[in-house]
Amino acid sequence: MNPMRPLAAAALTGLVALSGCASIGGGMAAGGSSVEPLAGYECGQLQVLAGFDGERATLQAGNRTLVLEQVPAASGAKYQSPNNAGTSFWTKGNLALLEVDGRAWPECVALGAVPGTFSAGGNEPFWRVSLAQDQLTFDEPGKTSQVVPYQLQSRQPLGLTLAAELANGPVTLAVERQLCRDSMTGMPHPYQVELSRDGGTLAGCGGDPRQLLQGVEWVVESIDGEGMVDDTRATINFLADDRIAGRASCNRFMGGYEVTGEGLGISRLASTMMACQPEVLAQERRFMGSLEQVRSADFNADGALVLTTTEGGTIRAYPSRSLSQ
Incomplete structure (x- = not known):
């Protein structure tokens, strides 16, 4: 999957411009008006464009286009896939809840608004x-x-x-x-x-600094400045409830993370035990060892997430557009 840069002022400006002048799929009504005026949201780092047309909502979220139909809701407006009850978008004022294939994304915030708390x-x-x-x-x-x-x-x-x-x-x-x-x-x-x-x-x-980490899958580009072994993929997902998961290179891993006023810590790591090629296993061990020593997170000028360890090492990663994590 092609990585994308995290949301910063320039990326958001482009999202704002698109939401103000286009419709998903380019549909136009007679006379040139947009059939589906767009609203922009951020679900953590995930960019979402939502077009509303009567009782239908069309979402562009990551690499997916979702066509949803309005269903009854106790409050706000809820739209759901007619073929998949686990895919929905529930708007409540400037906030929204996104669920795709049964997975809930972080709270979505409309552009120009702030989270509920x-x-x-x-x-x-x-x-x-x-x-x-x-x-x-x-x-x-x-x-x-x-x-x-x-x-x-x-x-x-x-x-x-x-x-x-x-x-x-x-x-x-x-x-x-x-x-x-x-x-x-x-x-x-x-x-x-x-x-x-x-x-x-x-x-x-x-x-909340976690808003900068959640909502996308981070694809590792380098560990301590060294690129990844060809045809391997290491990923990191910062999930709700302070859980972390991903692919170490060959095996899947899971654990916990904590964001404090001082930095970021990752702990309680565990992984599956599949057999790997020696060079892939060596990379996996370096990656897991670095994760356990992470002390801070930041973003560089080209939009990469940079995790720094207690020994000064780094893990550098970019977010993926894929919603299949």
């Missing part, structure tokens, strides 16, 4: 903002938390601006979908954030 913060001075159920919680060291309602001030294709009234004056929060590294730990986050108050602006990062 969102937090952001910055350093020097330290501050933190959390959003949940139309309430904004503002925290500063040594002070009582302030919980106030917020209003949507503006929404752009790649972000939004919120406004709220704190006890000591108004505050605005601008959120943009752009890779952001914490100024103290270097931990990557999916959103850049600016908090404006008292005539000044404070910069920070927001969102």
Whole structure:
């Protein structure tokens, strides 16, 4: 499968442009209007374009085109494959749930929106903002938390601006979908954030770092700078419930991972025990040994996921477009 770069500002700009001017499959109504106006979503790192036409939804997700029909739902709008009950797309406001062949993807967020539960913060001075159920919680060291309602001030294709009234004056929060590294730990986050108050602006990062890891299968390109043995494939999937799985080269593996404010850790690895060619087995052992020593995750300029080990080694990988993981 051809790998694709993870979502960054440039990729999202292309997705926004496509969603604003095209329809999946290029269908046009009489007079030149689009039959299926598109909406863009991100399900972790998975890009999804959804076109809605009456009681039908057509999704372009990774390397798959899914044609779904609306079915009854307790809330929102749910679309399901008429031939496969395990494939559905359930929209609820700016959020959606995607399931393909019985597998659930991470929470999908419409372009220009934020996840249902969102937090952001910055350093020097330290501050933190959390959003949940139309309430904004503002925290500063040594002070009582302030919980106030917020209003949507503006929404752009790649972000939004919120406004709220704190006890000591108004505050605005601008959120943009752009890779952001914490100024103290270097931990990557999916959103850049600016908090404006008292005539000044404070910069920070927001969102769950797991959003940058989940939703796609990462295909390993190199281990410690050394390319992969010909005709072999090593992959990594960061799944829900902090589980990790993939192909080590010959065998399948599984385990757990933990994202903290300081970095990424992988543990409890186990694998199948199939016989392998000696050179493939040697690669597999290097890969598994490196995974067990991972201490951080980041992304380089060309969009690769770079996992760094405690000894300074690296695993470099790109996301695949395939939904068959």
